Amino acid sequence: MKKTNTIPIFLLIMLVCGCIQSSPTSHTLATSMQKTISSPNTSTYTATLSTLMPKERIKDFKVTAKWKKESNVLVLYLEVKNQTACTKIDGKLKITIKDEFGILIYNGTLTVHRSDFLSYSEELTNVSGNLTEPTVYKARYVLTNFQKGISSSGIIDATLITKDTMLKKVFKAQNLPKMSEKERMQYFEKVYLRNSKPLNVTQKKANIILEVYRYGIYVHPLTLKKYLRIDTKIKNLGNNSVELMIREPAKLTVDGFSVIEYPKDISSIKSKKLEPGKDITEEFLFPMEEISLEGREFILEVHETEMLPEREAEIMLPKLKFSLNYTLVNISKPAEKFPIEITLMKYAVFEYETPEGKEEGVKVLLKIKNTGDNEVKIDLNGITLGGEVKIAPFTWFLTVGPHSEKQTWLLFPYVQGKTTLTVHLYDLTELKDELIEIPFEIKGTPRTREIKVNKTIEEYPLKITIEKVEEIPYLEITKLKSLVKIYLTLENTGETALPLNIEQWGLLTSKGVLIPGDVVMSNLTNVIELTPGNCVSGYVVFKDIPEDAQYILKIKIPNALRTIEFKVKLPIRLGE
Numbered sequence: 001m002k003k004t005n006t007i008p009i010f011l012l013i014m015l016v017c018g019c020i021q022s023s024p025t026s027h028t029l030a031t032s033m034q035k036t037i038s039s040p041n042t043s044t045y046t047a048t049l050s051t052l053m054p055k056e057r058i059k060d061f062k063v064t065a066k067w068k069k070e071s072n073v074l075v076l077y078l079e080v081k082n083q084t085a086c087t088k089i090d091g092k093l094k095i096t097i098k099d100e101f102g103i104l105i106y107n108g109t110l111t112v113h114r115s116d117f118l119s120y121s122e123e124l125t126n127v128s129g130n131l132t133e134p135t136v137y138k139a140r141y142v143l144t145n146f147q148k149g150i151s152s153s154g155i156i157d158a159t160l161i162t163k164d165t166m167l168k169k170v171f172k173a174q175n176l177p178k179m180s181e182k183e184r185m186q187y188f189e190k191v192y193l194r195n196s197k198p199l200n201v202t203q204k205k206a207n208i209i210l211e212v213y214r215y216g217i218y219v220h221p222l223t224l225k226k227y228l229r230i231d232t233k234i235k236n237l238g239n240n241s242v243e244l245m246i247r248e249p250a251k252l253t254v255d256g257f258s259v260i261e262y263p264k265d266i267s268s269i270k271s272k273k274l275e276p277g278k279d280i281t282e283e284f285l286f287p288m289e290e291i292s293l294e295g296r297e298f299i300l301e302v303h304e305t306e307m308l309p310e311r312e313a314e315i316m317l318p319k320l321k322f323s324l325n326y327t328l329v330n331i332s333k334p335a336e337k338f339p340i341e342i343t344l345m346k347y348a349v350f351e352y353e354t355p356e357g358k359e360e361g362v363k364v365l366l367k368i369k370n371t372g373d374n375e376v377k378i379d380l381n382g383i384t385l386g387g388e389v390k391i392a393p394f395t396w397f398l399t400v401g402p403h404s405e406k407q408t409w410l411l412f413p414y415v416q417g418k419t420t421l422t423v424h425l426y427d428l429t430e431l432k433d434e435l436i437e438i439p440f441e442i443k444g445t446p447r448t449r450e451i452k453v454n455k456t457i458e459e460y461p462l463k464i465t466i467e468k469v470e471e472i473p474y475l476e477i478t479k480l481k482s483l484v485k486i487y488l489t490l491e492n493t494g495e496t497a498l499p500l501n502i503e504q505w506g507l508l509t510s511k512g513v514l515i516p517g518d519v520v521m522s523n524l525t526n527v528i529e530l531t532p533g534n535c536v537s538g539y540v541v542f543k544d545i546p547e548d549a550q551y552i553l554k555i556k557i558p559n560a561l562r563t564i565e566f567k568v569k570l571p572i573r574l575g576e
Contacts, residue, residue, distance in 0.1 A: 058165055059083050063158045065097065067177040074106065074146045074177055078139040080117075080160070086137045088114040091162035098157075099149025099176055101224075106146040112139060112160075148177040150184060150224065184221035192218045192229060199230075203568050206460075207238030210302060210566045211279075217574075218285060220262075227262060227285040228252070228574070230300060235279035242274040243307040245561065252286045253299040259286045271307070291574070298572040304564045310557065313459040317507075317551040318451050320471050322482040324348040324363065329440050337434045338425050339372030340400075344438045345407070349414060351448045352473040353483050353541075355520065360414035360446040361391065363480070364421065368398065369405040376400050380408070382424030386415040393478035411480070414446055448472050461494020461532075461560045466553070474521075474543055483521075484542045486553060490528070491535035494560050500528040504556040507542040514554070515542045 062079040080089050091112045097105040116139035156171040179187060196216030203210050211233040218229035230252070236242045249261040262285045272280055284300070325348055332343040345365045351358050362385060370376050378398045383390060392411040400406050418441045426433035453466040467487040474483035484507065492498050502524055505517040521541040528536060545551075 057082060058087065058089060058160070058162060058167065061158075061160045061167060061169065063093070063095070063156050063169070063171055065156060065173045066175045067152070069177075072144075072177075074143040076110070076141045076143065078112065078116075078141070078160075079136060088117040088137055089162055090114055091160060091165075094159040094161070096157040097146075097154065097173065097176065099151045099154035099178075101150050103149045104147060105149050105154065105176055106143060108143075108145075110141055116140070146177060148179040148183060150179060150187075152176050152178040181221065188219045188221050192216050196229075196231075199570060199572075201568050201570055203566050204237070205564045205566060206306075206562075207236060208242065208274075208304065208306070208564055209235045209237055210568065211235065212300065212568060212570060215570070215572055217288065220285070226288040228288055228291055228572075230284045230286075230570070230572075232282045232284065232302070233279045234274065234282060234304065236274040236276055239276050240311075241276060243271060243309070244274060245271045245305040245307050247302075247304050250284045250303075251301040252284070252291075253297075253301070254291050254295040255297050257290075259290045261285060262287055293575040295572070295574060298570040300566075300568050300570055302566040304566070306562045306564055308460060308560045308562055310559045311459070313457060313462065313464060313555045313557055315455065315457060315464065315466055315553040315555070317453070317466075317469055317486075317553055320451075320469070320484060320545065320547065320551060321449070322471055322473075322545065322547050324350055324473070326365070327443060331438050331440060333436050333438050335425055335434050335436055337432050338376065338427070339370060340376060340378075340425060340436075341369040341371065342423050342436050342438065343367040343369070344421055344440060347440075347442065349442060349444050349446045350473060351446045352411075352475050352480065353485075353521070354475050358448070358472075359475075362412045362414055362442060363409055364412065365407060365409050367405055367407050368400055370400040370402055373402050375402055379424065379426070380410065382426070383410060384422045384424075385410075385412040386419040388413045388415065392475060392480070395478065411475070415442055416445070417441060458493070459555075459557055460562055461492055461496075461498060462500075462555070462557050463491040463493050463535075464555060465489040465491075470539075476543075481543055482545045482547070484545050484551075485539045486542070487537075487539045489535055489537040490530060492530040492532050495532055495563060496561055497532065498528075498530045498560065499558055500530060501556070502528075502540050505540060506554045507545065508552040508554055509546060509548045510550050511548070513546070515545060517541065518543050 058080055060081045064077045066075045080087055093110040093112050096107045117137035120136045154173050154176050156173050158169050160167045196214050199212050201212040214231040218227050252259045326346040328346045329344045334341045345367055347364045349362050351360055390410045390412055398408055421438045423436040449471045451469045456465040470485035472483050473480045502517040502522055503519055506514040508514050518541040524538040
């Protein structure tokens with residue numbers, strides 16, 4: 001009985017075991033499986049197997065990238081592993097590489113051949129599982145059709161495809177092609193120009209015009225921050241070059257909130273020279289983190305500082321006449337004891353200038369005729385007018401040859417009405433003398449000839465008002481010279497003090513003769529320090545002026561600073 005029960009039990013056990021062995025291996029499971037894989041040096045990725053492969057099919061792969069800057073190529077390395085070891089395959093590798101800012105570096109598909117793989121004596125790293133096989137196969141691919149990114153780090157999105165397998169993985173990359181500073185600038189400039197919008201807003205101040213012609217969002221190549229960029233042109237409409245100094249940052253007011261400019265680079269605020277008819281561009285950056293995309297009112301304020309060079313203001317003056325108004329007399333008186341005849345030809349009354357100030361005088365013109373056979377000497381200091389001795393000239397004697405005549409002028413203090421010109425003749429050898437008296441009447445009163453001008457010109461930062469011009473003789477030792485007194489008011493309308501040196505002023509004649517200002521006789525001090533908003537009045541004197549049809553007063557103006565303020569409303573719409 002025991003014997004008969006043993007065989008059926010054994011057969012039942014064998015049958016059950018056989019069923020267990022044949023069921024899982026009879027076909028391939030046609031379902032997909034996802035497995036999350038992590039490694040210390042790569043980001044977490046998801047590998048997807050389209051089919052659950054037997055042990056000899058690929059299980060894992062790795063892609064690394066290395067940019068060789070010298071030759072400017074991007075080299076990709078592919079390692080593949082089956083269930084137990086590194087392997088070689090035929091298939092395709094789809095690659096997308098981006099830097100950490102999302103800029104596409106490469107996107108393409110590589111054809112993989114078994115012959116691409118070469119052996120390396122090292123361990124396969126950064127893959128799932130433990131691999132102890134020292135032989136590693138790597139396929140190497142050199143890419144030239146790639147773009148540079150902003151950073152050298154990023155990600156590699158890879159898909160490996162064989163005949164019946166597809167694996168997807170994402171790798172971190174640390175040695176990607178990176179733009180130089182110049183290339184970054186060019187890249188972001190292209191992006192800005194592609195997305196910017198046009199504007200057409202202008203404003204004119206003095207001879208400078210500001211034109212706002214474009215705006216948009218701009219990424220700074222150094223800070224990599226976003227800014228609202230406003231592009232402008234500044235044009236010189238004048239006839240002289242303009243030098244713009246280092247300016248303060250511009251201001252943008254958005255819906256009442258002020259945002260200060262961030263300089264794009266040092267060249268945007270440094271000094272620059274603007275030739276006549278030419279323009280220069282200026283780009284203003286304002287941080288987007290301070291600006292609302294829904295802003296409706298944008299007001300741009302720009303303060304440019306102009307350096308005005310040293311130059312000359314020129315003012316036309318009327319014709320000046322320096323001849324005196326003479327009154328004819330023609331009274332002759334012969335001497336009784338001497339062969340001399342004295343003729344009072346004419347006289348003139350006038351004001352004249354001295355270093356001490358104005359004086360009044362009478363200028364008489366005498367003709368002395370010698371009818372004798374010997375020369376005679378006339379003591380000019382012995383001639384008086386109304387009892388007053390002469391003032392000029394300082395010569396003592398006038399020698400007149402036989403049977404000849406000479407003319408001379410004498411200046412006396414002013415005498416009004418009836419008076420007498422007395423000439424004292426004497427001869428010390430023969431001990432004789434004689435007084436010749438010529439009575440006459442002096443009419444008129446001395447006056448200075450003046451021309452009212454009341455002309456104002458503005459040559460920034462100086463406002464010049466010419467009030468009047470005086471023509472007056474000037475007594476210098478023995479000579480009466482022509483002199484011009486110009487009365488004027490100077491006002492500093494600028495922003496800094498002005499040193500004005502009247503020695504550098506001049507009166508220019510039509511023949512190109514420049515007469516400098518006289519420091520001694522002018523009541524304006526030699527160097528005037530004229531502070532902003534203040535004015536000074538006085539006169540400046542020019543001596544030895546020839547009679548001419550036209551004169552030009554030339555005033556040298558020192559260099560000065562001028563702030564040009566622009567304030568424009570811009571139709572900017574960022575949210576549209």
